[in-house]
Amino acid sequence: MTCLSLICPLDRAFFSRNPRRVARELLGKILVRDYENVRVAARIVEVEAYLGVNDPAAHSAAGKTARNSVLFGPPGYAYVYFIYGSHYCLNVSCEREGKAGGVLFRALEPLLGIEEMARERAVALSGPRDLRRLTSGPGRLAEAFGITRARDNGADLTSPLSGLWIGTDGSHPGSIRISPRIGITQAADRRLRYFLAKNPFVSGPKAHR
DNA sequence: ATATCGATTATCT
DNA sequence: GATAATCGATATG
Numbered sequence: 001m002t003c004l005s006l007i008c009p010l011d012r013a014f015f016s017r018n019p020r021r022v023a024r025e026l027l028g029k030i031l032v033r034d035y036e037n038v039r040v041a042a043r044i045v046e047v048e049a050y051l052g053v054n055d056p057a058a059h060s061a062a063g064k065t066a067r068n069s070v071l072f073g074p075p076g077y078a079y080v081y082f083i084y085g086s087h088y089c090l091n092v093s094c095e096r097e098g099k100a101g102g103v104l105f106r107a108l109e110p111l112l113g114i115e116e117m118a119r120e121r122a123v124a125l126s127g128p129r130d131l132r133r134l135t136s137g138p139g140r141l142a143e144a145f146g147i148t149r150a151r152d153n154g155a156d157l158t159s160p161l162s163g164l165w166i167g168t169d170g171s172h173p174g175s176i177r178i179s180p181r182i183g184i185t186q187a188a189d190r191r192l193r194y195f196l197a198k199n200p201f202v203s204g205p206k207a208h209r
Numbered sequence: 210a211t212a213t214c215g216a217t218t219a220t221c222t
Numbered sequence: 223g224a225t226a227a228t229c230g231a232t233a234t235g
Contacts, residue, residue: 048216050216057216058216059216062232065231065232066231067230067231067232081216081230081231082229082230082231083215083216083217083229083230084214084215084217084218084227084228084229085215085217085227085228085229085230086217086218086227086228086229087217087218087228089216089217091216104216106216137217137218138216138217139217139218140217140218149230181216182216182217183215183216183217184215184216185215210234210235211233211234211235212232212233212234212235213231213232213233213234214230214231214232214233215229215230215231217227217228218226218227219225219226219227220224220225220226220227221223221224221225221226222223222224222225
């Protein structure tokens with residue numbers, strides 16, 4: 001049976017809250033790329049909250065710079081940064097203008113445009129294990145969606161007109177788990193990582209702890 | 210002008 | 223499980 005679902009964009013008020021709340025509620029929502037009449041879409045299954053105050057791990061911790069200015073702007077916009085000489089990572093700004101905060105996208109479950117994602121990632125698709133390699137990890141999902149800082153930093157993620165946006169199909173996510181964030185050294189004990197229990201696309205070797 | 214480091218990934222053993 | 227690769231942002235001289 002085919003399930004033709006409409007995807008409705010989230011509004012700015014959704015993002016105008018503290019990053020913990022936004023992170024938790026982003027689980028089960030859908031990241032969409034519309035480009036040249038092709039849609040690429042994937043369900044959000046793992047995110048991390050980065051707080052505006054009292055969070056040394058956040059890029060906004062040392063104040064506003066040219067790099068992180070989106071985090072200090074209005075909510076619902078893409079903050080894209082480049083890391084380890086190879087990878088882009090996608091965040092969405094939270095809180096209100098002047099107050100920093102964001103949510104990092106760590107893993108997605110592919111829904112539409114799987115061939116396009118595979119082309120962007122330059123991986124061959126011959127089994128379910130390969131599907132996982134498309135969008136499981138912050139650098140991987142950014143590559144699968146063709147996200148770069150030049151192209152997408154500052155994009156309005158509440159507007160389908162921007163070509164990169166976040167929506168909902170009205171479905172209800174399963175049970176949510178919380179753990180410490182991955183790959184950081186500062187504030188490494190804080191439990192600000194949110195993910196869907198038992199979802200195979202969650203990133204990391206110890207994905208389900 | 211130069212040095213250091215990182216919200217990662219791929220590719221080994 | 224361990225580690226090299228890789229380069230932009232940032233801090234410092």
